[in-house]
Amino acid sequence: MSVLCEIRNLSVTYRGQKIPALKGIDLDVIAGERLAIIGESGSGKSTLARAVAGLLPSGSVTSGGMRWSSGHPLQPGRDLGFVFQDPSASLNPVLTIGEQVAEGARRHLGLSWNRAYSRALDMLERVHIPEPDKALKAFPHQLSGGQRQRVAIAAALAAKPGFLIADEATSALDMVVQAEIVSLLDELVREAGMTLLFITHDIALASGFADRVAIFKDGRLVESGPMGAVLATPQEAYTKALIANHRDLSTPPLVREVAS
Numbered sequence: 631m632s633v634l635c636e637i638r639n640l641s642v643t644y645r646g647q648k649i650p651a652l653k654g655i656d657l658d659v660i661a662g663e664r665l666a667i668i669g670e671s672g673s674g675k676s677t678l679a680r681a682v683a684g685l686l687p688s689g690s691v692t693s694g695g696m697r698w699s700s701g702h703p704l705q706p707g708r709d710l711g712f713v714f715q716d717p718s719a720s721l722n723p724v725l726t727i728g729e730q731v732a733e734g735a736r737r738h739l740g741l742s743w744n745r746a747y748s749r750a751l752d753m754l755e756r757v758h759i760p761e762p763d764k765a766l767k768a769f770p771h772q773l774s775g776g777q778r779q780r781v782a783i784a785a786a787l788a789a790k791p792g793f794l795i796a797d798e799a800t801s802a803l804d805m806v807v808q809a810e811i812v813s814l815l816d817e818l819v820r821e822a823g824m825t826l827l828f829i830t831h832d833i834a835l836a837s838g839f840a841d842r843v844a845i846f847k848d849g850r851l852v853e854s855g856p857m858g859a860v861l862a863t864p865q866e867a868y869t870k871a872l873i874a875n876h877r878d879l880s881t882p883p884l885v886r887e888v889a890s
């Protein structure tokens with residue numbers, strides 16, 4: 631079990647704000663794990679994701695920080711893929727799907743456009759886009775929301791990053807599509823031995839596949855640990871309330887299933 635990134639006493643205050651969005655976070659990201667970050671709106675989940683990816687807006691003040699096992703921060707787009715809640719945030723409306731998925735492979739794997747296109751085709755197949763050869767030539771608005779999110783995942787994975795951050799990547803989708811995307815991410819991450827930081831406000835969604843969980847509230851890390859253990863024996867009142875509010879989670883069968 632090797633640590634990919636040690637986050638130590640990390641605090642972040644956005645420009646012009648008095649209250650920090652993150653307050654003294656200590657958390658390890660373990661290589662190859664699926665780590666779920668759970669918390670209500672405004673608890674600092676996206677701030678953590680941006681800080682880890684080195685994508686905080688200019689003027690943000692940070693203290694404490696991160697130590698990477700590689701000795702330097704991962705480079706977004708190359709070593710680190712990012713999937714946003716809203717695929718339109720990561721897809722350009724005036725470029726074809728093919729251009730966008732191929733771009734990462736061309737730029738970061740040094741492939742020619744032709745080879746990058748074949749990799750894009752392969753990636754669209756991997757994320758189960760129907761008729762991937764047609765989809766390569768389509769524009770984002772010609773696809774459904776679920777398909778666009780699959781494309782955003784393909785684009786994030788095209789450069790073979792070792793670490794993927796999915797920030798509420800499924801929240802905008804209906805439940806069936808959401809479950810499909812989660813199982814797809816699970817499959818891709820397992821196959822590639824990738825590390826996944828999966829951000830969601832939905833503990834039930836995360837409980838199905840995360841190895842570990844970190845619970846955030848008001849910019850603080852409330853509790854973290856193996857998913858099954860936190861569900862079965864939450865230590866903090868906030869975590870207990872979060873679990874109790876999810877009827878599905880408080881019933882023994884799922885807890886047993888997750889803990890096993």
Ligand SMILES: Nc1ncnc2c1ncn2[C@@H]1O[C@H](COP(=O)(O)OP(=O)(O)OP(=O)(O)O)[C@@H](O)[C@H]1O
Nearest residue numbers: 644647651670671672673674675676677678687831
């Ligand atoms: N660019 C910004 N400038 C100023 N304040 C910000 C900025 N982005 C976020 N914040 C504030 O920082 C706090 C944490 O926000 P963050 O986006 O990290 O929460 P979150 O847990 O991702 O919420 P959500 O579930 O709604 O996505 C909030 O109070 C938010 O208003």
Ligand SMILES: [Mg+2]
Nearest residue numbers: 675676677798
């Ligand atoms: Mg967010």
